[in-house]
Amino acid sequence: MADYSDSSRSAGEQSPARRAGRYNGLLALPATHLNILDYHQRSKHRLDRYAPGPGYLDWASQPDPFRTYAGAPRMVLPLRADELAIRFEALRGGALPPPAPFDLADVAILFELSLALSAWKEYRGSRWALRCNPSSGNLHPTESYLITATLPGIAAGVHHYLSRDHVLEQRASVNAPDWDEAFAPGGFYVALASIHWREAWKYGMRAFRYCQHDCGHAITAIAYAAAALGWRVAVATAIGDGELARLIGTDRDDGFIAEEMEAADVLLWIGAGDAVGDAPRLLRGIETATWHGHANCLSPSHVRWNEIEDAHVATLKPRTTATASRPAPRPAPPLATGCEATAAHLMRQRRSAVAFDGVTTMAADAFHALLDATLPRPEVPPWPAWPWAPAVHLALFVHRVRGVEPGLYLLLRDQKALEALRCGLRAEWLWRKCEPDHLPLYLLAPGDMRQLAQLISCHQDIAADSCFSLGMLANFTGVAAQPWRYRQLYWECGMIGQVLYLEAEAAGLRGTGIGCFFDDEMHELLGVADLAWQSLYHFTIGAPVDDRRLTTQPPYAAQRTHLASQGEKT
Numbered sequence: 001m002a003d004y005s006d007s008s009r010s011a012g013e014q015s016p017a018r019r020a021g022r023y024n025g026l027l028a029l030p031a032t033h034l035n036i037l038d039y040h041q042r043s044k045h046r047l048d049r050y051a052p053g054p055g056y057l058d059w060a061s062q063p064d065p066f067r068t069y070a071g072a073p074r075m076v077l078p079l080r081a082d083e084l085a086i087r088f089e090a091l092r093g094g095a096l097p098p099p100a101p102f103d104l105a106d107v108a109i110l111f112e113l114s115l116a117l118s119a120w121k122e123y124r125g126s127r128w129a130l131r132c133n134p135s136s137g138n139l140h141p142t143e144s145y146l147i148t149a150t151l152p153g154i155a156a157g158v159h160h161y162l163s164r165d166h167v168l169e170q171r172a173s174v175n176a177p178d179w180d181e182a183f184a185p186g187g188f189y190v191a192l193a194s195i196h197w198r199e200a201w202k203y204g205m206r207a208f209r210y211c212q213h214d215c216g217h218a219i220t221a222i223a224y225a226a227a228a229l230g231w232r233v234a235v236a237t238a239i240g241d242g243e244l245a246r247l248i249g250t251d252r253d254d255g256f257i258a259e260e261m262e263a264a265d266v267l268l269w270i271g272a273g274d275a276v277g278d279a280p281r282l283l284r285g286i287e288t289a290t291w292h293g294h295a296n297c298l299s300p301s302h303v304r305w306n307e308i309e310d311a312h313v314a315t316l317k318p319r320t321t322a323t324a325s326r327p328a329p330r331p332a333p334p335l336a337t338g339c340e341a342t343a344a345h346l347m348r349q350r351r352s353a354v355a356f357d358g359v360t361t362m363a364a365d366a367f368h369a370l371l372d373a374t375l376p377r378p379e380v381p382p383w384p385a386w387p388w389a390p391a392v393h394l395a396l397f398v399h400r401v402r403g404v405e406p407g408l409y410l411l412l413r414d415q416k417a418l419e420a421l422r423c424g425l426r427a428e429w430l431w432r433k434c435e436p437d438h439l440p441l442y443l444l445a446p447g448d449m450r451q452l453a454q455l456i457s458c459h460q461d462i463a464a465d466s467c468f469s470l471g472m473l474a475n476f477t478g479v480a481a482q483p484w485r486y487r488q489l490y491w492e493c494g495m496i497g498q499v500l501y502l503e504a505e506a507a508g509l510r511g512t513g514i515g516c517f518f519d520d521e522m523h524e525l526l527g528v529a530d531l532a533w534q535s536l537y538h539f540t541i542g543a544p545v546d547d548r549r550l551t552t553q554p555p556y557a558a559q560r561t562h563l564a565s566q567g568e569k570t
Protein backbone atom coordinates (compact mmCIF):
# COMPACT_ATOMS: atom_id res chain seq x y z
CA MET A 1 0.00 0.00 0.00
CA ALA A 2 1.27 3.48 -0.86
CA ASP A 3 2.69 5.71 1.87
CA TYR A 4 0.40 8.73 2.26
CA SER A 5 2.48 10.50 4.91
CA ASP A 6 3.78 13.19 2.51
CA SER A 7 1.68 16.28 3.32
CA SER A 8 1.78 18.11 -0.03
CA ARG A 9 3.80 18.93 -3.11
CA SER A 10 6.55 21.46 -2.88
CA ALA A 11 5.51 25.03 -3.57
CA GLY A 12 7.33 25.04 -6.87
CA GLU A 13 5.70 21.94 -8.28
CA GLN A 14 2.71 22.80 -10.42
CA SER A 15 -0.43 20.75 -9.78
CA PRO A 16 -2.37 19.07 -12.60
CA ALA A 17 -5.29 21.39 -11.88
CA ARG A 18 -3.13 24.44 -12.41
CA ARG A 19 -1.68 23.07 -15.64
CA ALA A 20 -5.12 22.07 -16.90
CA GLY A 21 -7.03 25.19 -16.04
CA ARG A 22 -10.41 24.74 -14.44
CA TYR A 23 -12.03 22.70 -17.20
CA ASN A 24 -9.90 22.78 -20.34
CA GLY A 25 -7.58 19.91 -21.13
CA LEU A 26 -9.15 17.55 -18.61
CA LEU A 27 -8.98 14.53 -20.85
CA ALA A 28 -5.33 15.17 -21.68
CA LEU A 29 -4.17 14.79 -18.08
CA PRO A 30 -2.37 11.58 -17.15
CA ALA A 31 -4.70 9.15 -15.43
CA THR A 32 -2.34 8.88 -12.45
CA HIS A 33 -3.06 12.52 -11.63
CA LEU A 34 -6.81 12.03 -11.71
CA ASN A 35 -7.20 9.30 -9.13
CA ILE A 36 -9.75 10.53 -6.59
CA LEU A 37 -9.16 7.42 -4.51
CA ASP A 38 -5.60 8.63 -3.93
CA TYR A 39 -6.97 11.91 -2.57
CA HIS A 40 -9.43 10.00 -0.40
CA GLN A 41 -6.68 7.91 1.16
CA ARG A 42 -4.33 10.83 1.70
CA SER A 43 -7.03 12.97 3.33
CA LYS A 44 -7.88 10.40 6.00
CA HIS A 45 -7.33 11.16 9.67
CA ARG A 46 -5.36 8.44 11.45
CA LEU A 47 -4.62 7.73 15.10
CA ASP A 48 -0.92 8.51 14.63
CA ARG A 49 -1.39 11.56 12.37
CA TYR A 50 -4.14 13.82 11.11
CA ALA A 51 -4.66 14.70 7.47
CA PRO A 52 -2.44 17.62 6.38
CA GLY A 53 -3.82 20.94 7.63
CA PRO A 54 -2.68 24.55 7.94
CA GLY A 55 -0.96 23.92 11.27
CA TYR A 56 -2.31 27.16 12.73
CA LEU A 57 -5.09 29.62 11.95
CA ASP A 58 -3.91 32.80 10.28
CA TRP A 59 -6.71 35.08 11.43
CA ALA A 60 -5.48 37.89 9.19
CA SER A 61 -6.35 35.78 6.14
CA GLN A 62 -9.69 34.41 7.40
CA PRO A 63 -12.00 34.38 4.35
CA ASP A 64 -14.96 36.74 4.15
CA PRO A 65 -18.03 34.49 4.58
CA PHE A 66 -20.00 36.54 2.04
CA ARG A 67 -19.39 36.70 -1.70
CA THR A 68 -20.57 39.96 -3.27
CA TYR A 69 -20.52 41.31 -6.82
CA ALA A 70 -19.74 45.03 -6.88
CA GLY A 71 -21.62 46.87 -9.60
CA ALA A 72 -24.32 44.22 -10.06
CA PRO A 73 -27.93 45.47 -9.81
CA ARG A 74 -29.37 44.51 -6.41
CA MET A 75 -32.89 43.54 -5.43
CA VAL A 76 -33.81 43.44 -1.75
CA LEU A 77 -36.01 40.43 -1.01
CA PRO A 78 -39.01 40.64 1.32
CA LEU A 79 -39.10 38.65 4.58
CA ARG A 80 -42.30 36.62 4.36
CA ALA A 81 -41.57 33.18 5.79
CA ASP A 82 -43.61 33.84 8.95
CA GLU A 83 -46.72 33.79 6.76
CA LEU A 84 -46.32 30.05 6.09
CA ALA A 85 -48.66 28.07 8.34
CA ILE A 86 -47.62 24.53 7.38
CA ARG A 87 -46.28 22.55 10.34
CA PHE A 88 -43.08 20.58 10.13
CA GLU A 89 -44.94 17.39 11.02
CA ALA A 90 -47.08 17.74 7.89
CA LEU A 91 -44.07 18.58 5.75
CA ARG A 92 -42.01 15.57 6.87
CA GLY A 93 -45.01 13.34 6.19
CA GLY A 94 -45.50 14.58 2.62
CA ALA A 95 -48.74 16.53 3.24
CA LEU A 96 -47.75 19.58 1.20
CA PRO A 97 -49.77 22.75 0.54
CA PRO A 98 -50.99 23.73 -2.95
CA PRO A 99 -48.15 25.18 -5.05
CA ALA A 100 -47.41 28.82 -4.36
CA PRO A 101 -47.11 31.19 -7.34
CA PHE A 102 -43.68 31.75 -8.83
CA ASP A 103 -43.12 35.38 -7.87
CA LEU A 104 -40.79 37.60 -5.89
CA ALA A 105 -42.46 37.02 -2.50
CA ASP A 106 -42.39 33.24 -2.69
CA VAL A 107 -38.92 32.97 -4.21
CA ALA A 108 -37.81 35.15 -1.30
CA ILE A 109 -39.35 32.66 1.15
CA LEU A 110 -37.47 29.81 -0.52
CA PHE A 111 -34.14 31.52 0.14
CA GLU A 112 -35.18 32.78 3.58
CA LEU A 113 -35.83 29.23 4.81
CA SER A 114 -32.91 27.50 3.11
CA LEU A 115 -29.80 29.64 2.66
CA ALA A 116 -30.50 32.82 4.63
CA LEU A 117 -29.21 33.91 8.02
CA SER A 118 -31.03 32.48 11.02
CA ALA A 119 -29.31 34.51 13.78
CA TRP A 120 -26.30 36.58 14.75
CA LYS A 121 -24.05 35.53 17.64
CA GLU A 122 -21.87 37.90 19.66
CA TYR A 123 -19.08 37.39 22.19
CA ARG A 124 -16.62 39.96 23.49
CA GLY A 125 -16.93 42.21 20.50
CA SER A 126 -16.88 39.42 17.90
CA ARG A 127 -19.97 38.89 15.77
CA TRP A 128 -20.78 36.05 13.40
CA ALA A 129 -23.79 34.81 11.49
CA LEU A 130 -25.63 31.50 11.66
CA ARG A 131 -27.56 30.22 8.66
CA CYS A 132 -30.39 27.81 7.97
CA ASN A 133 -27.96 25.57 6.09
CA PRO A 134 -25.15 24.30 8.33
CA SER A 135 -21.48 24.41 7.45
CA SER A 136 -18.35 22.79 8.78
CA GLY A 137 -16.68 25.36 11.02
CA ASN A 138 -19.41 27.87 10.08
CA LEU A 139 -17.22 28.76 7.08
CA HIS A 140 -19.93 28.40 4.40
CA PRO A 141 -18.19 27.58 1.13
CA THR A 142 -21.53 27.16 -0.68
CA GLU A 143 -22.76 29.96 -2.97
CA SER A 144 -26.15 29.96 -4.70
CA TYR A 145 -27.57 31.37 -7.92
CA LEU A 146 -31.16 31.86 -9.07
CA ILE A 147 -31.65 31.20 -12.79
CA THR A 148 -35.03 32.25 -14.12
CA ALA A 149 -37.20 33.63 -16.88
CA THR A 150 -39.07 36.82 -16.10
CA LEU A 151 -41.16 36.35 -12.95
CA PRO A 152 -43.40 38.90 -11.24
CA GLY A 153 -40.89 41.20 -9.55
CA ILE A 154 -37.76 39.39 -10.85
CA ALA A 155 -35.96 40.04 -14.14
CA ALA A 156 -34.91 37.21 -16.42
CA GLY A 157 -31.33 36.05 -16.01
CA VAL A 158 -28.85 34.79 -13.43
CA HIS A 159 -28.90 36.24 -9.91
CA HIS A 160 -26.47 35.62 -7.04
CA TYR A 161 -28.06 35.27 -3.61
CA LEU A 162 -26.27 37.29 -0.91
CA SER A 163 -27.43 35.87 2.41
CA ARG A 164 -25.89 38.65 4.51
CA ASP A 165 -28.39 41.17 3.15
CA HIS A 166 -31.11 38.82 1.80
CA VAL A 167 -30.74 40.31 -1.67
CA LEU A 168 -30.37 39.11 -5.23
CA GLU A 169 -27.46 40.48 -7.26
CA GLN A 170 -28.15 40.26 -10.98
CA ARG A 171 -25.11 38.68 -12.60
CA ALA A 172 -26.54 38.23 -16.08
CA SER A 173 -29.36 39.85 -18.03
CA VAL A 174 -30.84 37.58 -20.68
CA ASN A 175 -33.24 38.28 -23.51
CA ALA A 176 -33.38 35.26 -25.81
CA PRO A 177 -36.23 32.99 -26.99
CA ASP A 178 -34.28 29.87 -26.04
CA TRP A 179 -33.97 31.20 -22.51
CA ASP A 180 -37.68 31.72 -21.86
CA GLU A 181 -38.59 28.39 -23.47
CA ALA A 182 -36.33 26.57 -21.00
CA PHE A 183 -38.82 27.43 -18.23
CA ALA A 184 -41.97 26.45 -20.15
CA PRO A 185 -43.26 23.99 -17.48
CA GLY A 186 -43.34 26.84 -14.96
CA GLY A 187 -40.52 27.10 -12.44
CA PHE A 188 -36.90 28.13 -12.13
CA TYR A 189 -33.43 26.81 -11.35
CA VAL A 190 -31.09 27.23 -8.39
CA ALA A 191 -27.40 26.41 -8.86
CA LEU A 192 -24.87 25.73 -6.10
CA ALA A 193 -21.12 26.29 -6.22
CA SER A 194 -18.28 25.89 -3.70
CA ILE A 195 -15.38 28.14 -2.73
CA HIS A 196 -12.87 25.56 -1.54
CA TRP A 197 -10.55 28.13 0.01
CA ARG A 198 -13.12 29.03 2.66
CA GLU A 199 -12.83 25.53 4.15
CA ALA A 200 -9.16 24.96 3.35
CA TRP A 201 -8.18 28.04 5.38
CA LYS A 202 -9.09 26.09 8.52
CA TYR A 203 -9.13 22.41 7.53
CA GLY A 204 -6.47 22.02 4.85
CA MET A 205 -6.55 18.99 2.58
CA ARG A 206 -9.75 17.53 4.04
CA ALA A 207 -11.66 20.68 3.10
CA PHE A 208 -12.72 19.30 -0.28
CA ARG A 209 -14.76 16.64 1.56
CA TYR A 210 -16.41 19.23 3.78
CA CYS A 211 -17.42 21.39 0.82
CA GLN A 212 -19.33 18.40 -0.57
CA HIS A 213 -21.05 17.82 2.80
CA ASP A 214 -22.18 21.43 2.76
CA CYS A 215 -23.51 21.11 -0.77
CA GLY A 216 -25.67 18.18 0.38
CA HIS A 217 -26.92 20.18 3.35
CA ALA A 218 -27.85 23.04 1.01
CA ILE A 219 -29.67 20.75 -1.45
CA THR A 220 -31.81 19.43 1.40
CA ALA A 221 -32.45 22.84 2.92
CA ILE A 222 -33.72 24.00 -0.48
CA ALA A 223 -35.84 20.86 -0.90
CA TYR A 224 -37.54 21.35 2.48
CA ALA A 225 -38.15 25.07 1.85
CA ALA A 226 -39.55 24.34 -1.61
CA ALA A 227 -41.85 21.66 -0.18
CA ALA A 228 -43.20 24.19 2.34
CA LEU A 229 -44.30 26.21 -0.73
CA GLY A 230 -45.80 23.18 -2.48
CA TRP A 231 -42.93 22.96 -4.97
CA ARG A 232 -40.77 20.01 -6.01
CA VAL A 233 -36.99 19.96 -6.48
CA ALA A 234 -35.11 17.79 -8.97
CA VAL A 235 -31.38 17.51 -9.68
CA ALA A 236 -30.51 18.20 -13.32
CA THR A 237 -28.44 15.06 -13.79
CA ALA A 238 -27.22 15.51 -17.37
CA ILE A 239 -25.46 18.89 -17.30
CA GLY A 240 -21.67 18.92 -17.03
CA ASP A 241 -19.72 20.99 -14.52
CA GLY A 242 -18.10 23.08 -17.25
CA GLU A 243 -21.52 23.89 -18.70
CA LEU A 244 -22.86 24.83 -15.29
CA ALA A 245 -19.86 27.10 -14.66
CA ARG A 246 -20.55 28.85 -17.96
CA LEU A 247 -24.22 29.22 -17.06
CA ILE A 248 -23.61 30.93 -13.69
CA GLY A 249 -20.51 32.85 -14.77
CA THR A 250 -18.01 31.26 -12.40
CA ASP A 251 -15.68 30.51 -15.33
CA ARG A 252 -15.41 34.23 -16.15
CA ASP A 253 -12.62 36.71 -15.28
CA ASP A 254 -14.98 38.98 -13.38
CA GLY A 255 -12.67 39.80 -10.51
CA PHE A 256 -12.25 36.24 -9.28
CA ILE A 257 -8.93 35.55 -7.58
CA ALA A 258 -7.57 32.18 -8.67
CA GLU A 259 -7.54 30.72 -5.15
CA GLU A 260 -11.10 31.98 -4.56
CA MET A 261 -12.73 30.65 -7.73
CA GLU A 262 -16.05 28.90 -7.33
CA ALA A 263 -16.43 25.27 -8.35
CA ALA A 264 -19.79 24.60 -9.98
CA ASP A 265 -21.55 21.80 -8.09
CA VAL A 266 -25.17 21.11 -8.94
CA LEU A 267 -28.18 22.51 -10.81
CA LEU A 268 -31.61 22.13 -9.22
CA TRP A 269 -34.95 22.52 -11.00
CA ILE A 270 -37.76 23.88 -8.82
CA GLY A 271 -41.27 23.51 -10.17
CA ALA A 272 -44.87 22.74 -9.28
CA GLY A 273 -45.11 19.24 -10.78
CA ASP A 274 -43.11 16.43 -12.31
CA ALA A 275 -42.22 18.33 -15.51
CA VAL A 276 -38.75 19.90 -15.53
CA GLY A 277 -37.10 22.71 -17.45
CA ASP A 278 -34.90 22.32 -20.52
CA ALA A 279 -31.33 22.95 -19.32
CA PRO A 280 -29.70 22.78 -22.81
CA ARG A 281 -31.79 25.79 -23.87
CA LEU A 282 -30.30 27.71 -20.95
CA LEU A 283 -26.83 27.14 -22.34
CA ARG A 284 -27.87 28.55 -25.71
CA GLY A 285 -29.61 31.51 -24.11
CA ILE A 286 -26.67 32.47 -21.91
CA GLU A 287 -24.42 33.00 -24.94
CA THR A 288 -25.98 36.43 -25.61
CA ALA A 289 -26.26 37.49 -21.95
CA THR A 290 -24.98 40.78 -20.57
CA TRP A 291 -22.92 40.22 -17.43
CA HIS A 292 -22.74 42.54 -14.42
CA GLY A 293 -20.51 42.92 -11.39
CA HIS A 294 -17.08 41.91 -10.12
CA ALA A 295 -16.40 39.39 -7.37
CA ASN A 296 -15.01 40.70 -4.08
CA CYS A 297 -11.66 39.59 -2.66
CA LEU A 298 -12.27 37.21 0.26
CA SER A 299 -8.74 37.10 1.76
CA PRO A 300 -5.58 39.20 1.57
CA SER A 301 -3.43 36.06 1.29
CA HIS A 302 -3.87 32.36 0.57
CA VAL A 303 -2.33 28.94 1.00
CA ARG A 304 -2.65 26.84 -2.13
CA TRP A 305 -3.71 23.22 -1.60
CA ASN A 306 -2.74 21.41 -4.78
CA GLU A 307 -4.42 18.21 -3.57
CA ILE A 308 -7.77 19.99 -3.45
CA GLU A 309 -7.29 21.33 -6.96
CA ASP A 310 -6.41 17.82 -8.11
CA ALA A 311 -9.49 16.39 -6.40
CA HIS A 312 -11.63 19.03 -8.08
CA VAL A 313 -10.25 18.21 -11.52
CA ALA A 314 -10.48 14.47 -10.87
CA THR A 315 -14.19 14.69 -10.05
CA LEU A 316 -15.32 17.10 -12.77
CA LYS A 317 -18.53 15.76 -14.24
CA PRO A 318 -18.88 15.79 -18.04
CA ARG A 319 -22.23 16.01 -19.77
CA THR A 320 -23.93 12.64 -19.30
CA THR A 321 -27.23 11.00 -20.11
CA ALA A 322 -29.95 12.04 -17.70
CA THR A 323 -30.30 9.34 -15.06
CA ALA A 324 -32.73 8.51 -12.29
CA SER A 325 -32.98 5.41 -10.12
CA ARG A 326 -35.53 6.10 -7.44
CA PRO A 327 -36.32 3.67 -4.64
CA ALA A 328 -39.69 1.93 -4.52
CA PRO A 329 -42.38 3.81 -2.55
CA ARG A 330 -42.64 2.85 1.10
CA PRO A 331 -46.02 1.74 2.43
CA ALA A 332 -46.41 4.61 4.89
CA PRO A 333 -44.98 8.04 5.73
CA PRO A 334 -42.36 8.30 8.48
CA LEU A 335 -43.41 7.60 12.05
CA ALA A 336 -44.92 10.72 13.62
CA THR A 337 -42.98 12.93 16.03
CA GLY A 338 -45.82 14.95 17.55
CA CYS A 339 -43.88 18.17 16.85
CA GLU A 340 -46.20 21.20 16.85
CA ALA A 341 -43.74 23.74 15.43
CA THR A 342 -44.28 25.32 12.04
CA ALA A 343 -41.85 24.33 9.33
CA ALA A 344 -40.54 27.90 9.10
CA HIS A 345 -39.85 28.08 12.83
CA LEU A 346 -38.08 24.72 12.94
CA MET A 347 -35.90 25.44 9.90
CA ARG A 348 -34.70 28.72 11.40
CA GLN A 349 -34.10 27.37 14.91
CA ARG A 350 -31.72 24.66 13.64
CA ARG A 351 -28.35 24.92 15.34
CA SER A 352 -25.21 22.80 15.66
CA ALA A 353 -24.61 21.67 19.23
CA VAL A 354 -21.12 22.23 20.62
CA ALA A 355 -21.58 20.07 23.75
CA PHE A 356 -24.09 17.61 25.24
CA ASP A 357 -25.02 17.05 28.86
CA GLY A 358 -24.15 13.32 28.88
CA VAL A 359 -27.28 12.54 30.92
CA THR A 360 -30.44 13.12 28.89
CA THR A 361 -32.10 10.12 27.27
CA MET A 362 -34.53 9.99 24.37
CA ALA A 363 -37.54 7.73 24.01
CA ALA A 364 -37.44 4.75 21.65
CA ASP A 365 -40.43 6.10 19.70
CA ALA A 366 -38.60 9.37 19.02
CA PHE A 367 -35.45 7.48 18.05
CA HIS A 368 -37.33 5.27 15.60
CA ALA A 369 -39.22 8.22 14.08
CA LEU A 370 -35.96 10.07 13.54
CA LEU A 371 -34.33 7.11 11.80
CA ASP A 372 -37.45 6.50 9.75
CA ALA A 373 -37.20 10.01 8.29
CA THR A 374 -33.77 9.21 6.82
CA LEU A 375 -35.22 6.42 4.67
CA PRO A 376 -35.78 7.62 1.10
CA ARG A 377 -39.42 7.98 0.10
CA PRO A 378 -39.94 9.33 -3.42
CA GLU A 379 -43.06 11.21 -2.30
CA VAL A 380 -41.77 12.69 0.98
CA PRO A 381 -39.35 15.66 1.20
CA PRO A 382 -36.50 16.02 0.86
CA TRP A 383 -36.09 12.75 -1.04
CA PRO A 384 -37.89 13.67 -4.31
CA ALA A 385 -34.86 15.91 -4.93
CA TRP A 386 -32.48 12.94 -4.97
CA PRO A 387 -32.59 11.06 -8.30
CA TRP A 388 -30.40 8.09 -7.40
CA ALA A 389 -30.90 4.95 -5.36
CA PRO A 390 -29.59 5.25 -1.79
CA ALA A 391 -25.92 4.34 -1.43
CA VAL A 392 -25.34 5.43 2.18
CA HIS A 393 -26.26 3.48 5.34
CA LEU A 394 -25.98 4.38 9.03
CA ALA A 395 -23.76 2.63 11.59
CA LEU A 396 -25.14 3.74 14.96
CA PHE A 397 -23.57 3.93 18.40
CA VAL A 398 -26.61 3.89 20.69
CA HIS A 399 -25.87 5.28 24.17
CA ARG A 400 -28.98 6.67 25.87
CA VAL A 401 -32.24 5.62 24.19
CA ARG A 402 -34.90 4.37 26.57
CA GLY A 403 -36.13 0.95 25.50
CA VAL A 404 -33.24 0.36 23.07
CA GLU A 405 -30.28 -1.72 24.21
CA PRO A 406 -26.96 0.18 24.03
CA GLY A 407 -24.75 -1.14 21.30
CA LEU A 408 -23.68 -0.94 17.68
CA TYR A 409 -26.49 -0.98 15.10
CA LEU A 410 -26.83 -0.69 11.34
CA LEU A 411 -29.73 1.03 9.57
CA LEU A 412 -30.10 -0.06 5.96
CA ARG A 413 -31.44 2.77 3.82
CA ASP A 414 -31.86 0.25 1.01
CA GLN A 415 -32.80 -3.30 1.98
CA LYS A 416 -31.13 -4.58 -1.18
CA ALA A 417 -27.75 -3.81 0.37
CA LEU A 418 -28.19 -6.33 3.18
CA GLU A 419 -26.28 -9.20 1.59
CA ALA A 420 -23.42 -7.02 0.36
CA LEU A 421 -23.00 -5.50 3.81
CA ARG A 422 -23.14 -8.86 5.56
CA CYS A 423 -20.39 -10.07 3.27
CA GLY A 424 -18.36 -6.86 3.55
CA LEU A 425 -18.37 -6.47 7.35
CA ARG A 426 -17.29 -8.65 10.26
CA ALA A 427 -18.52 -12.22 10.10
CA GLU A 428 -19.27 -12.28 13.84
CA TRP A 429 -21.90 -9.52 13.83
CA LEU A 430 -25.31 -10.63 15.12
CA TRP A 431 -27.50 -8.96 12.48
CA ARG A 432 -30.46 -9.22 14.86
CA LYS A 433 -33.52 -7.52 13.35
CA CYS A 434 -34.99 -4.88 15.67
CA GLU A 435 -38.43 -3.41 16.07
CA PRO A 436 -40.44 -1.80 14.58
CA ASP A 437 -40.89 -4.31 11.78
CA HIS A 438 -40.84 -1.87 8.86
CA LEU A 439 -37.60 -0.20 9.99
CA PRO A 440 -34.50 -2.01 8.55
CA LEU A 441 -32.55 -1.64 11.80
CA TYR A 442 -30.16 -4.40 12.89
CA LEU A 443 -28.24 -4.90 16.13
CA LEU A 444 -24.65 -5.86 15.33
CA ALA A 445 -23.28 -6.02 18.88
CA PRO A 446 -24.66 -5.01 22.29
CA GLY A 447 -22.54 -3.10 24.78
CA ASP A 448 -21.33 0.29 25.94
CA MET A 449 -19.98 2.02 22.84
CA ARG A 450 -19.28 5.45 24.32
CA GLN A 451 -15.49 5.18 24.50
CA LEU A 452 -15.30 3.71 21.00
CA ALA A 453 -17.51 6.45 19.57
CA GLN A 454 -15.44 9.12 21.28
CA LEU A 455 -12.15 7.62 20.13
CA ILE A 456 -13.23 7.25 16.51
CA SER A 457 -14.58 10.82 16.41
CA CYS A 458 -11.12 12.29 17.06
CA HIS A 459 -11.56 11.91 20.85
CA GLN A 460 -14.49 14.36 20.85
CA ASP A 461 -16.82 14.17 23.86
CA ILE A 462 -19.88 15.00 21.74
CA ALA A 463 -19.82 11.51 20.22
CA ALA A 464 -20.13 9.88 23.67
CA ASP A 465 -22.19 12.41 25.66
CA SER A 466 -25.08 12.23 23.19
CA CYS A 467 -28.10 9.96 23.04
CA PHE A 468 -26.51 8.32 20.00
CA SER A 469 -23.93 9.01 17.32
CA LEU A 470 -23.38 7.45 13.92
CA GLY A 471 -21.14 7.05 10.91
CA MET A 472 -22.42 7.15 7.33
CA LEU A 473 -21.16 4.14 5.38
CA ALA A 474 -21.15 4.65 1.61
CA ASN A 475 -20.98 2.14 -1.25
CA PHE A 476 -17.76 3.10 -3.06
CA THR A 477 -17.86 0.57 -5.87
CA GLY A 478 -18.77 3.02 -8.64
CA VAL A 479 -16.32 5.79 -7.78
CA ALA A 480 -13.33 4.58 -9.80
CA ALA A 481 -15.36 4.35 -13.04
CA GLN A 482 -17.31 7.59 -12.46
CA PRO A 483 -15.16 9.81 -10.22
CA TRP A 484 -17.82 12.52 -9.94
CA ARG A 485 -19.79 9.98 -7.90
CA TYR A 486 -17.31 10.74 -5.12
CA ARG A 487 -18.86 14.18 -4.68
CA GLN A 488 -22.39 12.83 -5.00
CA LEU A 489 -21.82 10.35 -2.17
CA TYR A 490 -20.84 13.22 0.10
CA TRP A 491 -23.91 15.16 -1.05
CA GLU A 492 -26.07 12.21 -0.04
CA CYS A 493 -24.38 12.19 3.37
CA GLY A 494 -25.02 15.93 3.69
CA MET A 495 -28.67 15.38 2.82
CA ILE A 496 -28.98 12.77 5.58
CA GLY A 497 -27.23 15.17 7.93
CA GLN A 498 -29.74 17.95 7.23
CA VAL A 499 -32.62 15.55 7.85
CA LEU A 500 -31.01 14.57 11.15
CA TYR A 501 -30.58 18.22 12.15
CA LEU A 502 -34.28 19.01 11.69
CA GLU A 503 -35.49 15.73 13.14
CA ALA A 504 -33.36 16.34 16.23
CA GLU A 505 -34.97 19.75 16.67
CA ALA A 506 -38.42 18.20 16.24
CA ALA A 507 -37.56 15.72 19.02
CA GLY A 508 -36.55 18.53 21.39
CA LEU A 509 -32.86 17.70 21.03
CA ARG A 510 -30.00 19.01 18.91
CA GLY A 511 -27.56 17.53 16.44
CA THR A 512 -24.15 18.28 15.04
CA GLY A 513 -22.18 16.94 12.11
CA ILE A 514 -18.72 15.52 12.79
CA GLY A 515 -16.20 15.86 9.99
CA CYS A 516 -13.22 14.91 12.16
CA PHE A 517 -13.06 11.14 12.64
CA PHE A 518 -10.47 8.42 12.20
CA ASP A 519 -11.59 6.87 8.94
CA ASP A 520 -9.86 3.51 9.03
CA GLU A 521 -10.41 2.98 12.74
CA MET A 522 -14.13 3.12 11.95
CA HIS A 523 -13.57 0.70 9.09
CA GLU A 524 -11.55 -1.66 11.29
CA LEU A 525 -14.32 -1.65 13.90
CA LEU A 526 -16.94 -2.57 11.29
CA GLY A 527 -14.70 -5.06 9.52
CA VAL A 528 -14.30 -3.14 6.25
CA ALA A 529 -11.23 -4.59 4.56
CA ASP A 530 -11.11 -2.62 1.30
CA LEU A 531 -12.56 0.43 -0.47
CA ALA A 532 -15.90 -1.18 -1.24
CA TRP A 533 -17.41 0.65 1.77
CA GLN A 534 -16.16 3.90 3.29
CA SER A 535 -17.36 6.05 6.18
CA LEU A 536 -17.76 9.62 4.89
CA TYR A 537 -19.52 11.63 7.60
CA HIS A 538 -20.36 11.27 11.28
CA PHE A 539 -23.20 12.77 13.27
CA THR A 540 -24.38 12.93 16.87
CA ILE A 541 -27.65 13.88 18.61
CA GLY A 542 -28.34 14.71 22.23
CA ALA A 543 -29.37 17.38 24.76
CA PRO A 544 -27.27 20.51 24.16
CA VAL A 545 -25.36 22.49 26.74
CA ASP A 546 -25.72 26.12 25.72
CA ASP A 547 -22.91 28.63 26.11
CA ARG A 548 -24.55 31.40 28.12
CA ARG A 549 -21.67 33.77 27.41
CA LEU A 550 -22.95 34.23 23.87
CA THR A 551 -25.55 36.81 22.91
CA THR A 552 -28.06 35.93 20.19
CA GLN A 553 -29.55 38.57 17.90
CA PRO A 554 -32.21 38.08 15.19
CA PRO A 555 -31.23 38.28 11.53
CA TYR A 556 -32.18 41.18 9.27
CA ALA A 557 -33.29 43.41 12.14
CA ALA A 558 -32.72 46.57 10.11
CA GLN A 559 -34.71 45.22 7.16
CA ARG A 560 -37.59 44.20 9.39
CA THR A 561 -37.65 47.63 11.04
CA HIS A 562 -37.64 49.30 7.63
CA LEU A 563 -40.43 47.06 6.33
CA ALA A 564 -42.49 47.74 9.45
CA SER A 565 -42.10 51.49 9.01
CA GLN A 566 -43.07 51.21 5.35
CA GLY A 567 -46.17 49.29 6.37
CA GLU A 568 -47.17 52.04 8.80
CA LYS A 569 -46.79 54.69 6.07
CA THR A 570 -49.00 52.78 3.68
